[in-house]
Amino acid sequence: MRNKEEIKALLEYFRATENKDLKFDEQAIYTAYEKNDDHQSLAIKILSIFGGILASLALLGFLFITGLYDSTAGLLILGTLLIVGGIFINTIYNTTILDTISVSSYIIGFVLLTLGLFKMEMTENTVTLICILIAAVSLAIVRSYIIAFIAVLMISGGILTLIILNHNFELIHLYTSLLAIMLTAIFMKEAKIITLHSVFSKLYNPVRIGLVFSFLAGLVFLGNDFIEVSGDYIWITSVVIILAIMYVLSRLFEVLNISQTSQKAGIYIVTTALLLPTLLSPAISGALLIILISFLVNYKTSLAIGMMAFIYFVSRYYYDLHFTLLTKSILLFSSGILFLGLYLLTHKKLTTNEKV
Amino acid sequence: MKNLQREDIYLISRHSNMSEQVIEKTLKENIYHDKKMWQKFLRLFFITLGIGFTTAGIIFFFAYNWADLNKFAKLGLTEILVIATTLIVLLPKINNTTRHIVLTGASLLVGVLFAVFGQIYQTGANAYDFFLAWTLFITLWVVVSNFTPLWLLYIVLLNTTFFLYTEQVAKDWPAILVITLLFLFNTAILLTFIFLDKDKKIKNIPKWFIYILALVSVTFATMGLIFGILDGYDPVFPVLFPIVALVFALGIRHGIQSKNGFYLSVIPLSIIIIISALLLKISEDGSMLLLVSLFIIVSVTLVIMNLINLQKKWNHEK
Numbered sequence: 070m071r072n073k074e075e076i077k078a079l080l081e082y083f084r085a086t087e088n089k090d091l092k093f094d095e096q097a098i099y100t101a102y103e104k105n106d107d108h109q110s111l112a113i114k115i116l117s118i119f120g121g122i123l124a125s126l127a128l129l130g131f132l133f134i135t136g137l138y139d140s141t142a143g144l145l146i147l148g149t150l151l152i153v154g155g156i157f158i159n160t161i162y163n164t165t166i167l168d169t170i171s172v173s174s175y176i177i178g179f180v181l182l183t184l185g186l187f188k189m190e191m192t193e194n195t196v197t198l199i200c201i202l203i204a205a206v207s208l209a210i211v212r213s214y215i216i217a218f219i220a221v222l223m224i225s226g227g228i229l230t231l232i233i234l235n236h237n238f239e240l241i242h243l244y245t246s247l248l249a250i251m252l253t254a255i256f257m258k259e260a261k262i263i264t265l266h267s268v269f270s271k272l273y274n275p276v277r278i279g280l281v282f283s284f285l286a287g288l289v290f291l292g293n294d295f296i297e298v299s300g301d302y303i304w305i306t307s308v309v310i311i312l313a314i315m316y317v318l319s320r321l322f323e324v325l326n327i328s329q330t331s332q333k334a335g336i337y338i339v340t341t342a343l344l345l346p347t348l349l350s351p352a353i354s355g356a357l358l359i360i361l362i363s364f365l366v367n368y369k370t371s372l373a374i375g376m377m378a379f380i381y382f383v384s385r386y387y388y389d390l391h392f393t394l395l396t397k398s399i400l401l402f403s404s405g406i407l408f409l410g411l412y413l414l415t416h417k418k419l420t421t422n423e424k425v
Numbered sequence: 426m427k428n429l430q431r432e433d434i435y436l437i438s439r440h441s442n443m444s445e446q447v448i449e450k451t452l453k454e455n456i457y458h459d460k461k462m463w464q465k466f467l468r469l470f471f472i473t474l475g476i477g478f479t480t481a482g483i484i485f486f487f488a489y490n491w492a493d494l495n496k497f498a499k500l501g502l503t504e505i506l507v508i509a510t511t512l513i514v515l516l517p518k519i520n521n522t523t524r525h526i527v528l529t530g531a532s533l534l535v536g537v538l539f540a541v542f543g544q545i546y547q548t549g550a551n552a553y554d555f556f557l558a559w560t561l562f563i564t565l566w567v568v569v570s571n572f573t574p575l576w577l578l579y580i581v582l583l584n585t586t587f588f589l590y591t592e593q594v595a596k597d598w599p600a601i602l603v604i605t606l607l608f609l610f611n612t613a614i615l616l617t618f619i620f621l622d623k624d625k626k627i628k629n630i631p632k633w634f635i636y637i638l639a640l641v642s643v644t645f646a647t648m649g650l651i652f653g654i655l656d657g658y659d660p661v662f663p664v665l666f667p668i669v670a671l672v673f674a675l676g677i678r679h680g681i682q683s684k685n686g687f688y689l690s691v692i693p694l695s696i697i698i699i700i701s702a703l704l705l706k707i708s709e710d711g712s713m714l715l716l717v718s719l720f721i722i723v724s725v726t727l728v729i730m731n732l733i734n735l736q737k738k739w740n741h742e743k
Binding site for chain 1: 429433435436437438439440441442443444445446447448449451452456457458459460463464466467468471472474475476477478479480481482483485486488489686687690691694697698701710711712714715717718719721722724725726728729732733
């Protein structure tokens with residue numbers, strides 16, 4: 070939220086950067102700032118989500134006691150009404166104040182609808198598909214941060230559920246590879262996406278953070294034992310992620326002013342050599358990808374998430390290795406020395422570059 | 426242009442015909458990290474990974490041989506590590522942040538030392554005296570370095586020591602008494618730091634530190650009151666209640682005076698949870714659950730509405 074003088078200064082700044090043909094709808098900008106409570110403090114976001122969850126729990130308890138669970142029609146009708154209500158409260162009164170109401174209504178609606186559908190003896194697959202469909206439709210309608218975020222999580226959660234229910238575990242490689250490409254594209258093409266349409270610029274932030282979480286979920290599944298992914302195709306995900314990292318590196322060269330082909334080739338080779346040992350655990354390179362793209366666009370939330378994921382996945386990697394402690398110790402020690410060497414090398418290179 | 430936020434670019438681009446190139450350029454100049462930041466980041470990234478992996482390698486090496494070492498070697502090795510890190514802290518050439526980080530590492534090693542001692546002489550893990558010793562022996566370092574993460578470690582240790590004492594020694598203390606004492610203790614620390622910050626006795630106390638302390642204090646207050654309500658009003662309850670009421674009132678006042686939305690959202694949320702528990706204590710049937718759910722929605726909405734209005738007011742005043 071800004072006051073009038075600040076908005077004026079902002080518009081002046083933009084006029085100065087592009088003098089020709091730049092048109093503002095100044096009135097709309099002022100009213101947008103006046104109304105704008107999109108950008109709330111974290112405290113308010115957490116307050117509305119917490120309040121929403123607590124209220125939903127109490128309401129679900131009420132419905133349970135009153136015996137609504139016995140009536141299929143009641144569950145279906147109330148569930149649909151609550152989902153629609155949750156979406157429309159947000160589109161009509163576009164304000165953060167009503168977020169608590171719309172979030173709790175949306176979540177309870179989903180729970181009730183799912184229960185109702187199961188009562189109709191539908192298969193788990195159909196129910197999951199319907200949930201994905203509803204989440205996708207609501208993503209197209211809503212403009213609110215929290216609902217869009219929940220809808221993205223619901224869609225990717227639904228896809229993961231489908232993969233697990235049908236024991237098509239190999240599809241998880243497709244899921245993580247596609248998400249790696251989508252994430253890279255969305256982070257790198259920020260300017261293009263938000264200028265395409267005003268809807269995209271409203272949905273950009275929640276969808277971006279939602280996709281980060283979805284990607285992480287895929288990586289966690291790949292790295293854990295609760296689904297049996299055969300090792301035969303695991304390298305596919307790794308290769309896609311490593312290629313994405315290479316693309317990010319090519320963007321990084323522009324920022325760092327590295328133009329010599331030999332230097333570029335050297336960096337590509339060193340990176341590939343470093344990442345090759347992790348070919349069978351794509352989670353590590355995936356977390357690295359999140360760190361790099363988040364730092365490139367200066368997005369702190371997902372940078373922090375990426376770093377935590379990186380530490381977790383690296384420790385799991387060494388924990389899971391079937392070597393003796395002595396071999397592990399040698400492996401760790403030599404990679405440590407390698408990184409220290411890289412530090413000294415880049416330290417020299419980057420400081421000499423600065424002088425030139 | 427200083428202070429240009431991502432949200433500003435988004436909002437203005439929605440109401441103008443700015444081209445992709447202009448936005449790309451604005452983002453690059455104002456939001457994205459530049460060459461300098463990347464150099465800093467890469468250096469930090471490599472040195473952290475380097476030191477992290479190398480120490481992990483060394484620790485694994487000792488772990489491999491650990492069972493075969495005798496008592497003297499085990500204790501001696503850990504003590505040498507403590508002494509070596511402390512000596513690094515005393516080197517005149519390193520900068521202050523590194524010095525503090527190394528001292529925090531040394532404080533953790535003191536804990537390791539006591540753990541090794543406990544393992545050799547079978548004093549029993551988790552015993553409160555282990556944490557008491559650890560706390561006591563790093564006190565001087567904490568006070569001298571005045572480094573916030575070290576203070577946080579110290580406060581966590583104090584809380585753990587006290588909690589384990591009530592679990593292992595003072596077993597007959599009622600739970601609400603333990604929670605009340607924890608609440609009083611953490612609130613006292615919080616108030617001390619807030620006043621030190623106000624009087625500029627200690628420079629640069631980070632906000633997150635005060636927020637964590639406040640969250641801990643509010644959490645214990647909420648837990649204590651809910652426990653008292655659901656458990657049939659223990660004799661401690663009449664003491665706890667007025668103190669919590671007073672602290673919450675002061676907290677709200679502090680929030681309004683310092684124009685800080687944090688206190689104004691955490692304290693009302695705690696009050697809402699306590700009132701919901703009270704309502705559920707009165708009756709647990711269906712209509713009460715409906716009432717609780719409506720109460721939460723309405724009260725949270727009111728709190729957020731007030732917060733937004735306050736923020737608008739503060740914004741115009743600045």
